[in-house]
Each structure stands twice: as C-alpha cells, then as structure tokens.
Amino acid sequence: MNPALRIVDAAVESAELPIPNGWFAILSSRELKKKAVRPVRAFGKELVAFRGDDGRVTVLDAHCPHLGAHMGYGGKVVGDELQCPFHAWRFDKGGHCTHVPFAKKLPVARTRCWQVHETGGLIFVHHDRTGAPPATPPPDLSMFARWTRPIEDRSEYRGHPIEAAENVIDAGHFVYFHGAREPAALDFSANGATASMKTAFALGGLLSGVTAQMAVELYGPGLLFVRTKLLVDVVVITTPLPIEPGRTLFRMSVVAEKPRWFPLFGRIAAEIIRRRAAYDAKHERAIWEHKVYVPAPRLSSVDRHIQPFRRWYAQFL
Numbered sequence: 001m002n003p004a005l006r007i008v009d010a011a012v013e014s015a016e017l018p019i020p021n022g023w024f025a026i027l028s029s030r031e032l033k034k035k036a037v038r039p040v041r042a043f044g045k046e047l048v049a050f051r052g053d054d055g056r057v058t059v060l061d062a063h064c065p066h067l068g069a070h071m072g073y074g075g076k077v078v079g080d081e082l083q084c085p086f087h088a089w090r091f092d093k094g095g096h097c098t099h100v101p102f103a104k105k106l107p108v109a110r111t112r113c114w115q116v117h118e119t120g121g122l123i124f125v126h127h128d129r130t131g132a133p134p135a136t137p138p139p140d141l142s143m144f145a146r147w148t149r150p151i152e153d154r155s156e157y158r159g160h161p162i163e164a165a166e167n168v169i170d171a172g173h174f175v176y177f178h179g180a181r182e183p184a185a186l187d188f189s190a191n192g193a194t195a196s197m198k199t200a201f202a203l204g205g206l207l208s209g210v211t212a213q214m215a216v217e218l219y220g221p222g223l224l225f226v227r228t229k230l231l232v233d234v235v236v237i238t239t240p241l242p243i244e245p246g247r248t249l250f251r252m253s254v255v256a257e258k259p260r261w262f263p264l265f266g267r268i269a270a271e272i273i274r275r276r277a278a279y280d281a282k283h284e285r286a287i288w289e290h291k292v293y294v295p296a297p298r299l300s301s302v303d304r305h306i307q308p309f310r311r312w313y314a315q316f317l
C-alpha cells in the first residue's frame with residue numbers, strides 16, 4: 001500500500017491538555033467596584049472576589065469553611081473583610097476567620113487566599129495546580145496608563161486557552177481567515193515565560209488592502225499583546241482564562257496611544273481595531289469550539305513556528 005495513503009487513513013489523535021499554571025485575568029477592574037463582591041468561576045473552582053474599603057482586591061475560595069455557603073452570592077464587604085451571607089462569619093484578606101457572631105471563642109477557620117495583582121484595568125490571580133508560588137512576576141500593564149481607556153470585548157469558547165495563543169503564531173490561517181495576501185514572514189523567539197513574534201497583517205473593511213505590521217508578545221499562558229499601527233500604536237490585550245477543563249473565557253481590551261495632534265484619534269483607532277478583532281474572534285470561535293488539540297500534528301513549512309511555540313507553552317502545563 002502507498003505509505004501516503006496510510007497517513008490519510010489514520011485517525012487524528014487528539015489530547016486534552018491540563019489547565020495551565022500562570023497569571024490569569026479573572027475580572028476587569030470595572031467589574032469590581034469598591035465594596036463589591038463577585039462570584040468567579042475559574043480553573044474549575046468557585047472563587048469569590050471583593051474590593052475592600054481600602055480599594056484593594058481579595059480573592060478567596062468561595063465556599064465558607066463553616067457550613068459551605070458560596071460567599072460570592074450575598075456576601076458583604078465589612079471594612080476590608082468579607083462577611084458570609086449565611087451566618088455572618090467574617091474573613092480577612094488572608095482568608096482567616098476574624099469574627100463569628102455570638103461565639104465565645106473564635107474557631108480556627110480559613111478559606112484559601114489567591115495571589116492577586118491588579119494592573120491596567122485587569123485583576124489577575126496566580127494559578128498553580130500544585131499550589132506552588134509564582135515562578136514569574138505578575139503582569140505589568142502600567143505602560144498603557146496614558147493610553148486610551150480600554151475598550152473591552154468578552155466571549156467564551158469550548159476549548160483550551162492554548163488555542164487563543166497558538167492562533168496568533170499560526171501563519172497559515174492568516175491568509176484564509178484574516179485576509180492576508182500570503183503567509184507572512186515571522187520571527188518567533190522565546191525567553192523564559194515570554195515569547196514574541198513579528199508579522200504583517202492585512203486589514204479589511206474601510207482599510208481593505210492596507211497591510212499593517214503586527215507584533216505579538218506572549219507573557220505566560222494568560223496574557224498576550226497584539227501590537228499594530230494605525231497612525232498610532234494600538235494594542236489588543238488578550239487574556240484567555242480557563243474557566244474549567246475545556247472551557248475558556250476570551251477577554252480582549254483594546255488600547256491606543258493618544259496622539260498630541262488629535263488625542264481623540266487614539267479612541268477612533270482603538271475602536272477600528274476592536275471591531276476587526278471582535279469580528280475575527282467571532283468567526284474563529286466556530287473553529288475553536290469544534291476543533292481538537294492534535295499533539296502530533298502534520299505540519300508544512302508554513303507552520304514552522306508551531307512546534308517552537310508548543311515547546312515554549314509546555315512549561316506552563
């Protein structure tokens with residue numbers, strides 16, 4: 001038999017990847033105002049986030065160690081602490097019980113506390129399957145402080161967060177999915193928990209025919225920037241969050257430089273890119289929802305960055 005035919009006949013092997021370790025954005029800052037309490041589903045777990053009187057965010061395991069109420073539903077902020085909605089036990093920022101109404105003696109009770117870092121309008125937590133402390137510093141988005149306010153978009157897809165990251169280094173799909181004229185020249189390089197890549201990207205709509213330079217920066221499995229230029233620098237900040245095995249929240253925030261000659265133009269540029277990115281993401285979701293992860297893919301020369309990317313990503317799995 002022709003060996004090539006055997007390859008065609010073979011079933012495609014697929015694999016389920018574990019939830020990765022790293023920093024992940026669970027909420028935007030706007031979703032958690034002062035004294036607010038929010039339930040959060042992430043990493044296959046139930047969490048509760050709250051913002052105390054001091055403005056700082058705390059994230060705890062949501063189920064109360066007393067009799068198991070979910071503190072994200074009806075919990076209240078008292079000072080800088082969280083009060084359970086069921087019997088009003090209170091928990092501090094470390095998850096320790098500090099107050100039990102009418103109790104003569106405080107029981108030793110604690111709920112797990114997550115490492116939190118808020119930057120650039122996003123609230124990140126560190127996830128590690130073994131409970132190990134972060135090997136990398138938290139993300140820093142302070143460089144965008146003088147840029148336009150983020151314009152946000154969010155959606156969910158069935159699949160692993162790797163799909164969102166592998167997508168931006170997958171040169172072959174730029175042509176068929178994003179209207180590029182040919183698979184662009186790419187430079188993929190990895191350094192510790194960060195990786196980067198440069199390419200060119202064809203714009204559509206009103207700017208059809210214009211090719212934008214694009215640079216991608218990946219910071220661990222939970223944050224990636226896609227930088228492009230539309231007279232001013234525009235960055236699509238993408239933060240894929242594993243909600244549970246096989247389900248990902250895909251959050252995008254678009255920010256742009258405010259040019260001195262017409263600061264409002266930054267907002268216009270960000271909105272143009274957001275529309276394009278949201279349009280593409282909507283169509284891409286249909287692929288991600290139904291695709292499988294192929295651990296040993298058949299690749300062509302166009303795909304030469306897929307394996308270096310996967311070797312880099314493997315450190316988070």
Ligand code: FES
Nearest residue numbers: 064066067084087
């Ligand atoms: S279940 Fe939380 S205080 Fe009782």
Ligand SMILES: [Fe+2]
Nearest residue numbers: 167168177284
């Ligand atoms: Fe894409």
